[in-house]
Amino acid sequence: MRIGELGWATGVDVETIRYYEKAGLLPVPARQANGYRDYGDKHLERLAFIRHCRVLDLPLVEIKRLLELLSEPSAACDDVDHLIEGQLERVRTRIRSLRALERQLCVLRSCCAAPQTAAECGILHELVTSAHHEAIAINRAGR
Amino acid sequence: MRIGELGWATGVDVETIRYYEKAGLLPVPARQANGYRDYGDKHLERLAFIRHCRVLDLPLVEIKRLLELLSEPSAACDDVDHLIEGQLERVRTRIRSLRALERQLCVLRSCCAAPQTAAECGILHELVTSAHHEAIAINRAGR
DNA sequence: GTTGACCTTGTAGCGACTACAGGGTCTTTA
DNA sequence: TAAAGACCCTGTAGTCGCTACAAGGTCAAC
Numbered sequence A, B: 001m002r003i004g005e006l007g008w009a010t011g012v013d014v015e016t017i018r019y020y021e022k023a024g025l026l027p028v029p030a031r032q033a034n035g036y037r038d039y040g041d042k043h044l045e046r047l048a049f050i051r052h053c054r055v056l057d058l059p060l061v062e063i064k065r066l067l068e069l070l071s072e073p074s075a076a077c078d079d080v081d082h083l084i085e086g087q088l089e090r091v092r093t094r095i096r097s098l099r100a101l102e103r104q105l106c107v108l109r110s111c112c113a114a115p116q117t118a119a120e121c122g123i124l125h126e127l128v129t130s131a132h133h134e135a136i137a138i139n140r141a142g143r
Numbered sequence C: 001g002t003t004g005a006c007c008t009t010g011t012a013g014c015g016a017c018t019a020c021a022g023g024g025t026c027t028t029t030a
Numbered sequence D: 001t002a003a004a005g006a007c008c009c010t011g012t013a014g015t016c017g018c019t020a021c022a023a024g025g026t027c028a029a030c
Helices: A003-010 A014-022 A041-055 A060-070 A078-109 A122-141 B003-010 B014-022 B041-055 B060-070 B078-109 B122-141
Strands: none
Touching: A003 A014, A003 A041, A003 B122, A014 A041, A041 A060, A041 B122, A060 A078, A060 B122, A078 A122, A078 B078, A078 B122, A122 B003, A122 B041, A122 B060, A122 B078, B003 B014, B003 B041, B014 B041, B041 B060, B060 B078, B078 B122
């Protein structure tokens, strides 16, 4: 099948497919007589795998490693554990960080009482004040 | 003060400060006789503001808008509400997405029973299977 | 004078795409 | 047959927000 069909089958943009090929994630495919790329089931399965890993937010370099392990059936699979554990930890850290950010934004939003001018804006006032306090704190902490 | 001192006072890297200046977030500063940038309190406060907004994960383009509003005291501040609401919504969406991702990764991690080879790896097996099912689902949904 | 910290401008790179530009191929329709 | 539109190709550049050089200048301390 041609690249558009592969993209249609996997939900991956054709330009992204070409990018993955260039990045070494997808093997160079055969070509039709007119120069068009010609993909088979192997590419389809491999690209679906890559996409699934991307949905899991795994970086390409780690996806590459997983693909290597898939092609080395006798290799030890502790790398796989480590990759997934690492990713899980990153996700958890990010959730905590975003939770804190959500709380801050909620506080900030509550500074807004009613439509008014920028000069009277509670949110802007709070942003400026918080920034000022943070700069002072940095100075005290010796950054 | 020179750029290093400004960076020290705000916790922002000197290269990032120069980047912000180039991006139009910071006004072009005065220069000392030796060509070094010379910053005053105005720049300090402004950069602290920018940094604080970055901590809130606001994109630079929105920070720029907020800075504009700060310099137009008579402008209506509903833009500020919109920016903060928008950011809050983005953060919440991202949290939900990461939560789902966390659950997936936990399921995936539980596929790992013991150290074994890649051929027997429960995680890899699950990744491949899930990718396959997703590709089929995409076909059914007409993507 | 030397050394090391700091400064300058300009360019390039990171990660993961995404969007052209310029040109070729193929099918359908008038 | 020609035109139009969809699809394809390679190569380059851009997005976002930094971050890291390269090459060279400035300054203070030793």
